[in-house]
Amino acid sequence: MASEPAETTNLAAGSDALLPSTATSNTRQSRVRKREDAIIAAGRHVFTTHGYARATMAMIAREAGVADGTLYTYFENKDALARGVIADYYARLTATAKQGVDNRRTTRTRLDFLARHHITSIMEERGIIEMLPVLTSSLSDFSEDELYGLNKTYVAVFDTLIRDGRASGDIPGDADVAVLRDIFFGALDYGARSSLLRSSRKGARKADVTRLVDRLVGMIIGGGASTGSLADRLEAVIDRVEIALKKVDN
């Protein structure tokens, strides 16, 4: 946990974002914080493997090494605990995404990184994301929910990337950023799910990811798979005419 390669994509556990992480400190405060971390880590694991409904407070307590009741001094209830887990997840996801993007130069490598980073994280902790609908349903004013804000902050990394890419001329077109966002994250989320279902071997999954990311990035950077030059499109049209004419011959 101490010497983390700065460039890695995965979201190692534990939220040591704040405080100077004095590993030796043993004050009351620090122990409380450690415990909170342990509970969140346990929650992440249990929720990820069992899903919100099947996960029980008892499981989480046991895994965190505390009594059932202790959970309630840290989180008001199961719902709040799950939200805590998600908040921690988003915090790490956003931080590593930002960092990775800042470390690259070109729009293409940045986009490529962000795509891989997202789909990889999703695949590793799919269960976390799947709790979102359960927690937010029956919430008419979702825009006031903290989770909405966390997600917004996260996707802002993408939005900024697109705007910068446009400003520098790397990304053609002027489609609504929201549309590109839907396509980008939607494809990655769906791709993560289907790859996990389809391929059991890790190597196969990696290939799935590469294929999808390459195509997706190409579509966004290239303004469409076949850049849509007039000549290209005319050629496609000519092909169709020829095929149609063939029918006439028969």
Next chain:
Amino acid sequence: MASEPAETTNLAAGSDALLPSTATSNTRQSRVRKREDAIIAAGRHVFTTHGYARATMAMIAREAGVADGTLYTYFENKDALARGVIADYYARLTATAKQGVDNRRTTRTRLDFLARHHITSIMEERGIIEMLPVLTSSLSDFSEDELYGLNKTYVAVFDTLIRDGRASGDIPGDADVAVLRDIFFGALDYGARSSLLRSSRKGARKADVTRLVDRLVGMIIGGGASTGSLADRLEAVIDRVEIALKKVDN
């Protein structure tokens, strides 16, 4: 329910796919079937509005107009009932998708229809789809699950469309169909969710859908988002030529 416009996109309720629907028949068999339909309809409504966890068997029974215990003569348990609802949903979704595609000529209009059809259905009955993760988690061999098969049959409509489009030269490139599928359905699912959260007005949501679908179809067909270009006009001409040729064939 009797005189349904053939061209509509929405998935009217009730699964009258099979049997000649003798509205007057009053045999034991027919009443049993009617009751099953009522239960599925009630389940669909309750699950959609409350989500799997908050929906109770009592609610569904009340809404279906039967006693709690009756549900168990039709479905083994809550899980099976939810699966029944999903199966019915997929059956209708697939049927209307196929029908709509078959009713159009060009690859572009077919793809456009399929995209709108999908996102519209999702937006209307989002809760149904969100039950999937809950029901399938803890299922290591998902590929053996019936729901997997239903989904596969549904997306096959897209796969066929892409292959046909390629054969006729409408769709350039030779990227893995699975990749296009991830992008297509992923973007639509994600777009449905974010539009529902973002826009409360129905008109705004409609605009969201149009923007996303146009862009997405453009990306796959390769035409880009631009409209009214020379190429578009040529394509329109070709459509007319093809239709004219059909008439010649007859």
Next chain:
DNA sequence: TTTGATTGAATTACTATTCAGTCATGCGCG
């Protein structure tokens, strides 16, 4: 009359949550 569907009150299971009691820490005071 038989047979299968239907009923809904009773049962069962499960778990989130509470709380009275225990414990440990760190601080103030002798």
Next chain:
DNA sequence: CGCGCATGACTGAATAGTAATTCAATCAAA
């Protein structure tokens, strides 16, 4: 310096509420 108390953390058995599920009794069609 060391002692004991006040404070807050921690414990886990008991509670409480919720629904899923069962089943003996009833009903209605064939």
